[in-house]
Amino acid sequence: MASDHGVYRIIEPMADRSSTNDPSPADGTIGDGATQHVGSFRYLLADDTWEWSDAVARMHGYEPGTVSPTTELLLQHKHPDDKEHIAVVLEAVRSVGKPFSSRHRIIDTAGQVKHVAVIGDRLLDEDGTLLGTSGFYLDLSDAFEEEVREGVDLAVNALAESRAVIEQAKGALMLVYCISAQHAFEVLAWRSQETNVKLRTLAEQLVADITSGPGTEAMSRAAFDHLLMTLHERVVGD
Structure with missing residues (x-):
């Protein structure tokens, strides 16, 4: 799927990631918190929950720990022209834990439009059971x-x-x-x-x-x- 501003794809399963090598969402601390461009996320199938690292929360305009991300909240922050495509991607993630790759726009709480790249891979436990999806956001908005x-x-x-x-x-x-x-x-x-x-x-x-x-x-x-x-x-x- 594609638009003028982004590419949205569901990736067919490859070799999968194990949760033993995938800690809770973390950030690449490059400079101070306000200038971090990379942050982690995780989606857990069992209880239909999303987890954001501090950097991803800030990308959306929230102070860390002040919001619990949900699918509805994620979609609220997508640019109107990108929202329909991303909704399809998120539904595949939520239903079967599909890996995905997307490049699209989000709108933070201040109304600022940001370009982001989001990469997600399958998250498995030690026995190979699918737990969900984990990956990272890359903020591409500046210049x-x-x-x-x-x-x-x-x-x-x-x-x-x-x-x-x-x-x-x-x-x-x-x-x-x-x-x-x-x-x-x-x-x-x-x-x-x-x-x-x-x-x-x-x-x-x-x-x-x-x-x-x-x-x-x-x-x-x-x-x-x-x-x-x-x-x-x-x-x-x-």
Whole structure:
């Protein structure tokens, strides 16, 4: 499904994430809380509940701990032009815990429109039972159009010139998600903090996975989403 401002897709199941490696929603603390661009969310099928990290609450205009997110609240914050598509995505998440990838707009409590990318993967318990979905929000709202153009240009340069491994990993994220270098670094830093794996180690794993696979241009967005969310599971001896 697509619109002029976003792409909304239900991803067919791949290898699944286990809750043993997925703590409660957490943030990548890059600078002060007001400037965080990455935050976690989780949806639990059993009791039909959503959980937001502090950063995701702030993206929607709430102080942490002041609101309990619900499906209805999520939809209230979607841009009117995007709401119908997102409602379909959320229904699939709620009914069968479908993984998903979306890029759309939200409207915070102050009426400010923000561009976000949201990635969700399946959440399983130790026995492989489906618990729900977990993933992250990436706030793309600041200098959106300029950063998209800059991000694509820098990504191509970073990959072509074979820079340091972190730069290569950032380049891959920039190219796939059309985000700025700073946003790409924040995603890597957040994954590092959430999984307790060194950022450089995760970057090396991402580059290795891309190099041994079809590459970012040939890889589907769904496959890259899952690759990013499961990097820590393939790291040895960090």
